[in-house]
Amino acid sequence: MTDNRYPIGKFERTETISDSQRKECIQQISEAPSRIRAAVQGLTEAQINTPYRDGGWTVRQVVHHVPDSHMNAYVRCRLALTEDSPTIKPYNEARWAELHDARTAPIEPSLTLLESLHTRWVDLLKSLRTSDFKRPLQHPEHGIIDLDFLVQLYAWHGRHHAAHITSLRRLKGW
Numbered sequence: 274m275t276d277n278r279y280p281i282g283k284f285e286r287t288e289t290i291s292d293s294q295r296k297e298c299i300q301q302i303s304e305a306p307s308r309i310r311a312a313v314q315g316l317t318e319a320q321i322n323t324p325y326r327d328g329g330w331t332v333r334q335v336v337h338h339v340p341d342s343h344m345n346a347y348v349r350c351r352l353a354l355t356e357d358s359p360t361i362k363p364y365n366e367a368r369w370a371e372l373h374d375a376r377t378a379p380i381e382p383s384l385t386l387l388e389s390l391h392t393r394w395v396d397l398l399k400s401l402r403t404s405d406f407k408r409p410l411q412h413p414e415h416g417i418i419d420l421d422f423l424v425q426l427y428a429w430h431g432r433h434h435a436a437h438i439t440s441l442r443r444l445k446g447w
Contacts, residue, residue, distance in 0.1 A: 281436045
C-alpha cells in the first residue's frame with residue numbers, strides 16, 4: 274500500500290551528483306509549473322477545496338504552497354551565490370498553509386507566480402558552473418547544505434506535490 278503523503282516516495286539525496294544528474298534535476302524544476310497546472314486543469318471549486326488525503330491540505334493549499342516554498346528556495350540559491358555560507362531562515366510551511374490567502378485565494382495567481390519564478394530560477398541554475406553548486410548554506414535544522422542539495426530537493430518537491438493532486442484525481446475518478 275502506498276503512503277499517500279509520499280506518492281512518489283520520500284526525498285532521497287544523492288551525495289555526489291554528476292553534471293547530467295544535475296541537468297535532469299534542473300529540467301524537473303523547469304517542468305514543475307506545467308505539472309502543477311496540468312494536475313489542476315478542469316477542477317471545480319469543490320474539487321480544489323478537497324484535501325488530497327485525510328488530514329492533509331486541500332488542493333488549493335498545495336497549489337499555494339508550491340510557489341511559497343520555491344520562492345524560499347530561489348532566495349536561498351541567490352544567498353548562497355552572493356554570500357559566504359549564509360544562514361538561512363526556515364519557515365513554518367504548515368502555518369503558512371493555514372493563512373487566509375492559502376485557504377481561500379484563487380489558484381491562478383499562484384500558478385502564474387510559479388511559472389514566472391521558475392523562468393528566473395531555471396535561467397539562473399543553467400548559468401552556474403559545477404563549482405557553484407557546492408556553495409554552502411547553513412540551515413538551522415539540517416546543518417550545512419549546498420545548491421546540489423537544493424536542486425535535488427526541489428526537483429523532487431514539484432513532482433511530489435503534483436502527484437498529491439494527480440493521485441487524488443485518480444482516487445476520486447476526476
